[in-house]
Amino acid sequence: MPNDVLQHLHSTPTEDKLTYEGAQCTPGMLEAGLAFQNHYWEVGYDNTLQALEDLVNAASKSCEALLHHLETKTTEDEKYNMVLWSPAELPCGAVLARYLEIPSAVIYIPTFSFLHSAGNPLPVAYYPISPSGFTSEMTFMQRVQNTLFYLVSKYVHHHRLFSPFDYTVHKYISNDTSTEEIVADTDLWLSLADFxxxxxxxxxxxxxxxxxxxxxxxxxxxxDLEEFMQSSGDPGVILFSLGSITASMPDRIAQIFLEAFARLPQKVIWKMGSDSDRDSQNFPPNVKAMKWVPQNDLLAHKKMKLFINHGGTNGIYESVYHGVPMVLVTLPISSELRDNTARAVYHGYGLQLDITTMTTEKLLHTIQHVLSTDSYQENVQRAGRIMSDQPVPPLNLTMWWIEHVIKHDGLPHLRTRANKMPFYQYFLLDVIAFLVTTLAVVLGASVCACRLMYRKIKEKQQKERDKKNK
Structure with missing residues (x-):
């Protein structure tokens, strides 16, 4: 669960606070998570998909351990009002809510799988399906590919993400349901998205x-940070961060950034991984390396000129909110990052670089182009003004909806019927087949009737001619 929601819950008055119960992860869960993170820098898909599968399998075992813990340790006096879970890719929260027979809410990044689980219509003609990286303006062949991505994503969604949890569902809940059906019954979907x-x-x-x-x-x-910012003068400061998951990068790629930054007049704040050794790199004088940065506070600073990031959801929205243009470095594997990057470039908030083909010269040219082109800053600042002009702050809106779910013991009246319908019914294939068949029968009958009438008329005319000839 995002820390911001937890902090807000704990800051509420004592009588309004909620109680949290937890169980330790199984030993394989953390190892599988770390193994998956290491594949962010790889080009090949095979190992990464295997790492994802290992992570989901380990998560399903942890989920079983959690339900076993509750089955053996929970007393009748303990009562829970709601399950709030994240990330959506590991749906133990929904399974837990069904087991406890209480409402649930999920904080999620709106990739295809979970837009679909929430019952949202997905018009593949103009909405790009992850991980295509397309925009809403697609060519014919891109629409063909987008349709294929839609079908493949449905398969992966069911067989790679959810089916490993079915064993736990059947063991602790019912053999007559599935993880996918349980996730579809989530009461509230808190989407980390803005248009x-x-x-x-x-x-x-x-x-x-x-x-x-x-x-x-x-x-x-x-x-020390304020002094560093002010010492940058007119050129200003660039923030460089590839997020918490991807912070530890290979030396070869780190060297490309170091060489490019050394040739810039701007100062650079480099957010390193927590396990990185600052002494192992020879940082230029204009680069300040830090293991943790107050990212939101830095992006809001008037001296901040550019944010180099990997397209992570939180970072990219922080950059848009504060009106800071971006250079987006795409990594080999991550549909979320690739889609975010495509959207930011499409809207004119920055430019994209592929880390697998990036060179020092390409990086330097891209940074200089974004900094020297006014349209990037104008576009992102306009988006920031729109994004901040809301009647209710997003965190307050989040908390209102969470409390609304608890107050009314779930929101079943807001769930769509779409997820209960078979594929052929949802897309009206049976109705289309019926109408086409009916039309074909009517047209066929009409043609047969016309041919029969034509034949009768011809026969009558022929008989009349035969009479005249006699």
């Missing part, structure tokens, strides 16, 4: 967009 970045699409009433809910009022920087 300043996301392509427009229809949504269900229990889907609430709360992008940038983790943004708070920027705080003053520490003295």
């Amino acid at each position: 300043t970045l996301e392509f427009t699409r229809p949504t269900m009433p229990n889907v609430v967009n709360v992008a940038a809910f983790n943004l708070a009022e920027p705080k003053p920087l520490s003295q």
